[in-house]
Amino acid sequence: MIKNLKTFDLFMLSLMIVSLPSVEAPKNFFLVGYLLTRSIFEFIEWKKRKIKWTDWDSLFFVFVLTAFLSTIYAGMPHLEEWKGYMVLLTAILSGWLLSRAQYSRENYQGLFQIIVLSALAPLLVGLYQYLIIHTKPDLQLHSVGHVNHSAIYLVMIFGASLGWFLSHVSLDKLKLSNLYLIALGILSLIFFVSLIIGQSRAAYGVGIILGLLIFYFVTKSKKIKLIGSISIILIVLLSFILKTSVIEKQIANQKTNNVLAYRDKVWNVSLEASRFSPLLGIGLSNWHFITLDQLKKSVEGRGKIFDAKNYIFPGHSHNHYLSALVERGIVGLLVTLTFMLLWIRHIITTFKWANKTKESILLWSGSLSAWVTTFGVGLVNTTFHHEHAILACLFLGIYLSYTRQYLPRK
The missing domain is CATH 1.10.287 (Helix Hairpins)
Incomplete structure (x- = not known):
């Protein structure tokens, strides 16, 4: 059974x-x-x-419980808080239950490889639709959707694929005759170039940082570290020289003194709306129901002058941390920050052990990629929902499960 x-x-x-x-x-x-x-x-x-119950089980449980409390005591009730809760719940449960699984070493490697390779087909279809037949206005993965959401997904996949490539290079000499290594290198390049084509400036910027981090930590060869870093820098310079869309987009915003692309005004909405229900928030997925009249009442209620020009409503908070604050309150933000800190602590404390074998460092790089993407791109976008939240929890869950089973106990 x-x-x-x-x-x-x-x-x-x-x-x-x-x-x-x-x-x-x-x-x-x-x-x-x-x-x-x-x-x-x-x-x-x-x-x-x-x-067997661990600290991670407690953290996952608290995440689920506090989100539930934010839902039943939503500051803006009877809207989409239950829908939002179910989206968050599926992602968290995916990571939580996976973290408790016990598979063989081969199973973990296989799952990791499936995650990376499964993104290739929809990426190629998306490139075809965007660049060749022009049925899409931008690069999208079919089931992920919006260009920014697809870009977030691809950043994690890029970091994982690069870790996969370097996990072999770090222990074996790089031989140009090794077709397997060449294929992995090309795969990483395809995912990185897709970030340039995708036009998400945050994803591209975080992708650059992630690539440099992976090169620095995963490979032990100073020569490969140098070659990898130079390669990324050259690709970035080439994207400037060729005036790619992602670069032109940023230059255009700078010329109009709009470096943040109006995100500051979006964040103003979140900061003000967080006052509506400061402890447990207005409810998951209820951000787009915030109205200008509500903000005006809140501002003037504090005796301040309200200026409608300071607020823009794009549909979501465009910030992972502010999303937690406004939708799940101070409690939700504290849980999010705790989750972030314990995750990176796990990545740091297991690094020396993971770097001893290519199987372990492979899974480590996936967890790092998910963390950097979620909390890096999360500074300017809402990163922890739907497909990319599930993907992040898969990378986290696989590595937690692997370390729970194989990490030597003191």
Whole structure:
């Protein structure tokens, strides 16, 4: 029974990963199937009193619980707070239940490789639609959608693919005759170039930083560190010389003194709206229901002059931290920051151990990529929802599960 459940949940997880960036309905079906199977497995383990509880389990539980409280006590109730809660819940449960799984070393490697490779087909389709037949206004992954959301997804995939490539280079001499290494190198290049084509300035900038970090930490060869860093810098310089869209977009904003692309005015909405229900927030996914009249009442209620020109409503907060503050309140923001800090602590404290084998450093690079993307791009965009939240939790969950099982205990 247990063995069959393990096989089935691994099967459902693999199918969900493959469909995540590509097809909507199957992705949801496989995700629910995976979560149900893992839940049944956990219940059986609980009945046998084999449940082992860790600090990470406590953190995941607190994340789910506080988000639930923000939903039932939403400052702007009866809107889309339950829909938003379910979106967050599926992502968190994906990472939580995966972190508790026990797979073989080969299974972890296979899952990682499926995550990276599954993004290639929808990326190629997106490039075809955008660059050749012009049916899309920008580069999008089919099931991920909006250009910024797709870019966030691709940054994580780029960092993971580069880690995959360098995990082999770090222990083996780079041989140009090794077709496997060449293929991995080309794969990383494709994902990096897609960030330039995608026109998301935040994703491109964080992608550059992530690439340099991966080169610095994953490979042990100073020569490869230097070659990798120079390669990234040359590609960046080439994007300036060729005046690519992502560069032109930033230059145009600078000329009009709009470096943040009006995000400061979007953030003003979040900061003011966070006063509506400061402790638990207005409710997940309720940001786009905030009105100018509500902001005016709040500002004038404090005896200040209201200026409508200071506020813009694009539909979401354009900041991961402000999203947590306004939708889940001070409690939600504190949980988010705790989650961020414990995640990076885990990445740092396991680095020396992970860097001993190419299998471990591969999974480490995926977790790092998810962290840097989520909390880096999160400074100027809403990064932790839908497909890219699930992807981040997959990278985190796989590495937590792997370290829980194989990291030597003191």
